Amino acid sequence: MDNEEVKLLLVKYITGEATPQELELVKQWISAHPENEQYFAQLYETWHNMLYLQPKVVNKDNAYDKFNSTLEPETPHRYARLITWGKVAACVALLAVVSVTFYQRYSKNIQSVKQIAVNRGTIKKVVLSDGTIVWLNADSKLNYTADFGKTTRTVYLEGEAFFEIAPGKKEVPFIVNTKNYTVRDIGTKFNLKAYATDQFLETTVVKGEVSVEGNVENNHEMNRIYVKPRQVLRIYYRPKKESYTYSAPDIKNMNEIQVSEVDSAKLAKYDGWKENMLMFEDATLKEIASVLERRYNVSIIITNNELGNIRYSGSFKNVPDIEKVLAIIKGNTAIDYIKNGNVINITKTNDN
Template sequence: MDNEEVKLLLVKYITGEATVQELEQVKQWISAHPENEQYFAQLYETWHNMLYLQPAVVNKDNAFNKLSADIEPKQPSRYARLITWGKAAAAIALLTAVTATLYTRYSKNVESVRQIAANPGAIKKIVLSDGTQVWLNAGSKLNYTADFGKTTRTVYLEGEAFFDIAPGKKTVPFIVNTKNYTIRDIGTKFNLKAYATDPFFETTVVKGEVSVEGNIDNNVHEMSRIYVKPRQVLRIYYHPKKESYSYTAPDTKNLNEIQVSEIDSAKLDRYDGWKENLLVFDGTTLSDIAKVLERRYNVTINMTDAELSSIRYSGSFKNIPSIEKVLAIIKANTAINYSVSGNTVNITRNNNND
């Protein structure tokens, strides 16, 4: 295959227009060299991030500039091995050609994006056209294109969702893109947590197996991919930005820690119980509990004492209608006081319980 053939195949694959035979050709090209796989993963992730992040705002110039910048090789010498039949110049030429071709399709595709959102304080269940069931947690958004279920089964998630994936053709895998990672599998059940304001990414597999792909780079996981099996939790932490309290734009180059842990079947509800209005905390810090409660009850929680955030609490709540009742239960077992004014909650230390 020459560069033009590769360019056309990659574009058709990424935009969901490839035939079965073309899908096989792309897979063979990807598997021919590790650098081919890295390049494809980067290009694929960039395309879907561009397509789904802001479906209501189409700025062609910004889209082209961002797409070009995101896939431009930082070290040309490293990418000299991207294409087994070419040199560095050929690799860069292919990058430029694919970028330009994808750009011409960007406006057309972005206009077809559909979005479903669960408002703060609410949980929403939906059934996609392929039969997949999705529960969206409070403050979450799920985006997908109008041709979902035909040539592609790719969605974009911002927030938290539980997926019960319907069986499908092996040539059309179910893929969930998040800001930093891609989750891939067919016929499985898993919970995925990828809130922009959280300092971590997390997925919990209930049934089946998923692969998590992206900028994963440490001594344990060398291939930018981690497989998560039933009753396992993968959590990837980000380094917090020192100049800002916000985690709205985690940098995948600054990964802090990657954890894969086994969990008992009896404790799975800690990760997916939310879809049944069950909140489970197992030695969870008060700062993490506050984030969950803010989304569930659509409130803002302030803690004036910095030491409060490290207090740990264990307990479960089923169908509790108001945050006051949740806080009253926590207060009975923890050294805190609280006050509620409208949608604002203030939590302070109760020194009398020390």
């Protein structure tokens, strides 16, 4: 196949327009060389990243322009063995056809994005059409398109989820997109935490393996990192200068990447939430408050930074009332609290 045939087939494959014969040709082409697979992955992920944008705020013209830019032959050296660009006129004509095809498909599919949303104070277990089991933690959202399980197994997560991936074909990988990073499943069970209000992404592999890489379009470019069983990867975001709305940012942790080993007995610290367990190990009161707010649908106010930095270790199983949790923490740390409706004020013991 020449370059024009390849690109048109890739478009039809990604958008679900390919015939069975064309599907087989694409699969053969992808498996023929690692650079073919890399190029396909770039187009595949750009397409699906566009689809998972919020329909209410998406700008279709911007999305069209954005995808156009990914198809421009601006870096031929990167795929030198993949593509030898022909005449300029031919490339321009091909670009126009490819862009229009994607844009038409995009306009149709953006309206078919499905969302599973979980409110604060609740946990939800769902089974996707490919058999994958997903537990969604409180205040989380999972987006996917109507053709999930057919031509794609890509989802978009905001919040926290535990994935138990169903076996699938190699040419339809299971991919979890977050705002800043892309996680590819190479195994079966992993936890992924990517709340918009957190300053980090965290993934914990229970079984199998995952790879994590940054999204270039969000200025989080990062080489692919592989996370193996009983490993935890935490990536601290580097906030943009104009987004510094909080005081005294922790410069030490900006853009820091941490990989640590976890004993099997302590995995519940990362995935125990789906079994109604909360486990904290040397966590600050501020970190604990963030978890409790989501779990119990409350707002917690800590009176000062010194108090927020108090550290605590402990675990709770099937505790339906936040006041019972706070009472246990109070028994081990120098805090007091007042609950007024859904608002909890935490102060130092004996503060007036």
